[in-house]
Amino acid sequence: MDKLRFQSLASGSSGNCYFIGNASYGILIDAGIGVRTIRKCLRNLGIDFENIWGVFVTHDHADHIKSVGVIGEKYNIPIYATRLTHDGIQRSYCVTEKLFGSKKHIAINETIILGDLRITAFPVSHDASDNVGYTVEYKDKRFTFATDLGYVSEEAAEHLKLADYMVFEANYDEYMLDNGTYPIHLKKRIKANTGHLSNDQAGRFLAENYNENLKHVFLCHLSRENNLPEIAFQTIEDHLLAKNVIVGEHLNLVTLSRFTPSELYIFE
Numbered sequence: 659m660d661k662l663r664f665q666s667l668a669s670g671s672s673g674n675c676y677f678i679g680n681a682s683y684g685i686l687i688d689a690g691i692g693v694r695t696i697r698k699c700l701r702n703l704g705i706d707f708e709n710i711w712g713v714f715v716t717h718d719h720a721d722h723i724k725s726v727g728v729i730g731e732k733y734n735i736p737i738y739a740t741r742l743t744h745d746g747i748q749r750s751y752c753v754t755e756k757l758f759g760s761k762k763h764i765a766i767n768e769t770i771i772l773g774d775l776r777i778t779a780f781p782v783s784h785d786a787s788d789n790v791g792y793t794v795e796y797k798d799k800r801f802t803f804a805t806d807l808g809y810v811s812e813e814a815a816e817h818l819k820l821a822d823y824m825v826f827e828a829n830y831d832e833y834m835l836d837n838g839t840y841p842i843h844l845k846k847r848i849k850a851n852t853g854h855l856s857n858d859q860a861g862r863f864l865a866e867n868y869n870e871n872l873k874h875v876f877l878c879h880l881s882r883e884n885n886l887p888e889i890a891f892q893t894i895e896d897h898l899l900a901k902n903v904i905v906g907e908h909l910n911l912v913t914l915s916r917f918t919p920s921e922l923y924i925f926e
């Protein structure tokens with residue numbers, strides 16, 4: 659019952675939300691989809707809102723914060739974010755219910771302890787008011803969430819290298835983006851160091867930094883227009899294979915779907 663559990667509720671530019679915890683309680687990383695959908699998915703896991711001990715926000719883009727106001731104020735769930743991200747949430751047009759009592763500030767590298775979960779924020783490079791990833795430690799395991807990052811900075815790399823499990827961005831295929839219909843300024847924004855991570859960037863990082871602790875990689879935030887799950891999977895599998903790391907044998911690789919919840923992963 660107290661094994662570590664993970665489920666992606668949604669992943670991508672239409673909304674992001676991840677559950678991590680055990681059979682009796684847990685936290686959400688981001689809440690960028692509708693409250694009713696979140697509640698329904700959690701119920702399927704046997705988790706009610708009162709068993710969610712916090713929402714940890716990565717940054718203040720709409721696809722990550724849409725429901726934090728309602729979850730925080732209506733359901734009294736603490737919403738953890740850095741000061742700059744909270745300021746951004748208060749200003750955001752897409753968060754209609756503003757945060758008061760449920761607002762909790764976190765600082766980079768500060769560890770929040772909720773039951774057996776220990777959650778630490780680290781900085782990532784992106785173009786919101788402030789941008790963080792999270793490492794969630796549970797017993798002797800580490801689960802790192804790194805979404806919406808233009809490149810893998812030194813600080814993010816330190817966290818990712820130690821992870822047993824990770825949610826890691828593979829936003830776009832470089833060829834598809836270059837040859838797609840997006841206007842030039844948007845292509846530039848996505849490719850910038852404060853934009854998103856490509857399949858190649860993710861694959862290269864994983865291949866160069868693979869160690870045998872790493873058991874599961876969940877690829878997140880795949881672009882609908884500039885990526886395909888098969889291409890993301892194949893690109894990263896190829897990078898790993900070039901370093902003799904075999905997907906399915908050394909580690910599991912999963913592409914997270916934009917709208918459909920992933921299966922529930924229960925880790926040994």
Ligand SMILES: [Zn+2]
Nearest residue numbers: 671719721806
């Ligand atoms: Zn996003």
Ligand SMILES: [Zn+2]
Nearest residue numbers: 719784786806
């Ligand atoms: Zn973003």
